[in-house]
Amino acid sequence: xxFLVNDDIVKTVPKTWADLQKSDYANxxxxxxxxxxxxxxxxxxxxxxxxxxxxDTKTAGDAGLKxxxxxxxxxxxxxxxGKAAPLAQGTTPIVTTWDYNALAWKDGFNGNPKAEVVxxxxxxxxxxxxxxxxxxxxxxxxxxxxxxxLYSDEGxxxxxxxxxxxxxxxxxxxxxxxxxxxxxxxxxADLYAKAVFPTLDEQAxxxxxxxxxxxSLVGANVK
Amino acid sequence: MKSGKFWSxxxxxxxxxxxxxxxxxxxQFSLSIRRDGYSLDAYRNxxxxxxxxxxxxxxxxxxxxxxxxxxLIVVPAAYFVRLRAPQLRPIIEFITLLPLxxxxxxxxxxxxxxxxxxxxxxxxxTSFGTDVLLILAYVxxxxxxxxxAVDTGLRTIDVQTLTEAASIMGANTLTILxxxxxxxxxxxxxxxAFLTLAIVIxxxxxxxxxxxxxxxxxxxxxxxxxxxxxxxxAVISFIITWAAMGMIQLLARFAPxxxxxxx
Amino acid sequence: xxxxxxxxxxxxxxxxxAGVASxxxxxxxxxxxxxxxxxxxxxxxxxxxxxxxxxxxxLIIGAFQAPDGxxxxxNIYDLGTPQILSSFWISIRVSAASAFLGSLLGLAIALAxxxxxxxQTIRSTVLTFSGVASNFAGIPxxxxxxxxxxxxxxxxxxxxxxxxxxxxxxxNILSFWGLTLTYCYFQIPLMILIIAPAIDGLKxxxxxxxxxxxxxxxxxxxxxxxxxxxxxLLGTLSLLxxxxxxxxxxxxxxxxxxxxxxxxxxxxxIRGDVLNNPGLGAALALGMIVITALAxxxxxxxxxxxxxxxx
Numbered sequence: 001x002x003f004l005v006n007d008d009i010v011k012t013v014p015k016t017w018a019d020l021q022k023s024d025y026a027n028x029x030x031x032x033x034x035x036x037x038x039x040x041x042x043x044x045x046x047x048x049x050x051x052x053x054x055x056d057t058k059t060a061g062d063a064g065l066k067x068x069x070x071x072x073x074x075x076x077x078x079x080x081x082g083k084a085a086p087l088a089q090g091t092t093p094i095v096t097t098w099d100y101n102a103l104a105w106k107d108g109f110n111g112n113p114k115a116e117v118v119x120x121x122x123x124x125x126x127x128x129x130x131x132x133x134x135x136x137x138x139x140x141x142x143x144x145x146x147x148x149x150l151y152s153d154e155g156x157x158x159x160x161x162x163x164x165x166x167x168x169x170x171x172x173x174x175x176x177x178x179x180x181x182x183x184x185x186x187x188x189a190d191l192y193a194k195a196v197f198p199t200l201d202e203q204a205x206x207x208x209x210x211x212x213x214x215x216s217l218v219g220a221n222v223k
Numbered sequence: 224m225k226s227g228k229f230w231s232x233x234x235x236x237x238x239x240x241x242x243x244x245x246x247x248x249x250x251q252f253s254l255s256i257r258r259d260g261y262s263l264d265a266y267r268n269x270x271x272x273x274x275x276x277x278x279x280x281x282x283x284x285x286x287x288x289x290x291x292x293x294x295l296i297v298v299p300a301a302y303f304v305r306l307r308a309p310q311l312r313p314i315i316e317f318i319t320l321l322p323l324x325x326x327x328x329x330x331x332x333x334x335x336x337x338x339x340x341x342x343x344x345x346x347x348x349t350s351f352g353t354d355v356l357l358i359l360a361y362v363x364x365x366x367x368x369x370x371x372a373v374d375t376g377l378r379t380i381d382v383q384t385l386t387e388a389a390s391i392m393g394a395n396t397l398t399i400l401x402x403x404x405x406x407x408x409x410x411x412x413x414x415x416a417f418l419t420l421a422i423v424i425x426x427x428x429x430x431x432x433x434x435x436x437x438x439x440x441x442x443x444x445x446x447x448x449x450x451x452x453x454x455x456x457a458v459i460s461f462i463i464t465w466a467a468m469g470m471i472q473l474l475a476r477f478a479p480x481x482x483x484x485x486x
Numbered sequence: 487x488x489x490x491x492x493x494x495x496x497x498x499x500x501x502x503x504a505g506v507a508s509x510x511x512x513x514x515x516x517x518x519x520x521x522x523x524x525x526x527x528x529x530x531x532x533x534x535x536x537x538x539x540x541x542x543x544x545l546i547i548g549a550f551q552a553p554d555g556x557x558x559x560x561n562i563y564d565l566g567t568p569q570i571l572s573s574f575w576i577s578i579r580v581s582a583a584s585a586f587l588g589s590l591l592g593l594a595i596a597l598a599x600x601x602x603x604x605x606q607t608i609r610s611t612v613l614t615f616s617g618v619a620s621n622f623a624g625i626p627x628x629x630x631x632x633x634x635x636x637x638x639x640x641x642x643x644x645x646x647x648x649x650x651x652x653x654x655x656x657x658n659i660l661s662f663w664g665l666t667l668t669y670c671y672f673q674i675p676l677m678i679l680i681i682a683p684a685i686d687g688l689k690x691x692x693x694x695x696x697x698x699x700x701x702x703x704x705x706x707x708x709x710x711x712x713x714x715x716x717x718x719l720l721g722t723l724s725l726l727x728x729x730x731x732x733x734x735x736x737x738x739x740x741x742x743x744x745x746x747x748x749x750x751x752x753x754x755x756i757r758g759d760v761l762n763n764p765g766l767g768a769a770l771a772l773g774m775i776v777i778t779a780l781a782x783x784x785x786x787x788x789x790x791x792x793x794x795x796x797x
Contacts, residue, residue, distance in 0.1 A: 080741070081742040085454070089450075089632065089636075091638065105448060108449050109450055138348070212569075215569055216569075228602060228604075230602070232604065234595055234598040238595045238612075238674075241670075241671075246630065248634040252633050297530065300530035303526035303527050304527060318539075320786065321542065325538070325542055326734075328752065328753065328771075329541065329542070330537075330538075330541050332545075333541020336544060363538055418617075421617075421618075425621060427735070443625070446625050453625070453626070456626075464622075
């Protein structure tokens with residue numbers, strides 16, 4: 001989970017989740033989805049919680065809600081769903097999103113606006129995507145072959161080209177199978193040294209807490 | 224009344240500001256892709272992308288198919304209801320209200336459950352079948368507008384007399400429909416057709432849930448990941464819809480205004 | 487849209503003649519006439535059953551199903567949770583506000599272009615534009631309004647240039663009234679399109695007759711104009727309400743996570759990455775359908791009564 005920051009609008013780039021609470025960032029911070037629905041947004045809340053409660057993954061969901069309630073009260077939170085366009089236009093100059101999204105959007109800007117990807121140093125949350133094959137699939141073996149491809153060296157490097165850290169990253173790095181130019185484009189590896197992979201239970205607990213309580217605790221309620 | 228005219232202009236001017244303002248903002252943003260001034264780069268990027276060309280032409284194709292199927296369903300029904308079975312009118316009108324009441328997301332979920340691999344009409348198992356399902360979904364969405372257009376068209380021509388005259392000369396029902404009624408309601412039909420097209424071009428929910436790459440899905444994708452191209456796309460789609468509507472207005476000039484009295 | 491100038495010509499084909507002339511030849515009796523009629527309507531009915539009615543029934547049944555498939559009223563009870571009730575209430579308020587505002591402003595504009603003695607080209611341009619604008623919704627619309635009246639919007643900048651800071655004065659596009667303002671972008675055109683034929687129906691002769699009897703313009707509107715238009719206005723109000731109630735994309739794109747309206751909840755249950763209670767989703771949809779159905783039925787009833795004036 002990272003921040004994408006619009007350098008043209010934001011003067012001091014935030015480095016941590018705690019930074020975002022500062023008054024420099026009034027009307028600046030947005031989530032990249034609806035926290036009642038989208039996993040990306042919920043994980044952002046989780047990450048914020050992790051940063052403020054000292055790394056306790058069990059209560060990170062609730063801590064995250066408190067964080068965003070405070071952020072909203074301070075006037076820093078913008079309820080618009082942050083994507084490339086609102087960031088460029090200026091409504092959501094700071095968006096919390098997965099690093100691969102942030103890097104891809106930054107590439108797409110091509111310098112206009114100038115943007116920066118920041119991996120916050122006080123909490124690094126890793127999200128995992130998986131695939132599943134339906135037992136009722138009409139072409140089961142074709143599906144299995146596809147999965148084989150996704151986890152082959154070639155497939156994993158393709159993920160990397162899209163700025164995603166594939167699961168066999170460490171393995172490939174040790175065997176020297178990653179092209180140097182791809183490696184160069186990624187943020188440096190030590191930023192991810194403390195990455196936390198929440199377990200399924202922790203994720204489920206966070207989801208339940210956030211989706212249920214977002215409106216009552218944080219909801220910029222409708223006047 | 225001089226003051227009346229003044230206020231009309233005031234209201235009109237305020238209306239213009241309200242409606243044109245957001246459009247100008249979108250256009251301005253879409254032209255700002257370069258740091259150093261306005262350019263049409265965003266538009267060029269859009270037109271050159273194969274995904275745009277493919278999804279747009281595909282949407283056009285689906286739109287035309289939806290129009291044809293819609294006409295095949297609506298014209299005979301409207302004709303017969305007007306001519307011979309007016310007691311069915313309330314039922315038909317109720318049916319044409321359904322698409323306005325049911326959220327499209329519900330419709331598509333119903334379709335996925337009903338027409339999947341285990342049903343009597345497995346449409347979702349092949350990509351052609353899914354396209355067919357999409358077309359039928361769009362026919363359903365456009366049904367109220369298509370029916371209203373055809374009905375209005377039939378109202379302005381004297382269906383009874385035309386039918387009688389044609390059948391006296393030996394035409395069967397099919398010939399009457401195709402060669403007598405249809406050409407006379409062509410203008411109304413075209414207006415329904417353009418409305419259908421406008422709906423199809425912009426539609427997103429149903430297509431995305433059926434996983435078909437139509438223009439609406441492409442717009443959504445671009446909107447999530449690019450900064451300036453979505454604004455360009457919004458402008459493009461606005462212009463296209465305006466062109467379609469403009470055609471309706473143009474053609475409406477040629478519509479038969481009154482029913483022909485043959486006495 | 488359609489020009490409903492009521493003609494004196496034959497409208498509903500006289501049913502009296504229907505049973506008499508039969509193009510099928512001398513051997514057809516009454517029975518075969520009926521059969522042939524229904525044959526023409528058959529494709530329509532089959533289509534409607536397969537692709538409109540059955541999916542809806544599916545939904546209605548789904549609203550009463552628990553995840554394991556058994557019958558339950560739990561989903562309906564769950565509709566009573568405060569979060570859902572408040573979302574319905576907010577939806578109703580936003581829809582009502584934009585319907586009222588939309589009909590008022592739409593009426594004003596329609597009157598201006600049709601009876602305000604503006605050039606004829608303005609009328610047709612506005613009608614065409616209304617056709618386009620009434621379909622312009624969703625993310626593009628939300629973005630357009632953010633780009634216009636957002637904190638960094640061009641109109642906000644324009645106001646600042648003249649010295650007015652609307653945000654300091656308390657305005658915020660990301661609020662209830664901001665959303666209502668945005669909704670009006672497709673509500674007003676819809677109103678214009680629907681009310682235009684009705685205004686056309688206010689014959690010039692009535693104005694003249696009233697004038698010869700000594701009525702002022704205000705009196706004309708108070709005793710003749712408004713009463714005639716009134717059923718149409720009410721009916722269109724219902725239609726606008728239903729229109730706004732079902733709109734999700736615009737609200738989502740504009741106020742995203744700060745607003746809790748029913749379509750968003752519905753989307754979350756059925757489509758979201760996270761929650762997955764299709765029974766509750768179906769119940770939500772049922773609730774939505776009931777509300778929009780009521781509004782639409784109201785519209786139909788009022789429209790039928792109003793159309794008597796236009797014949």
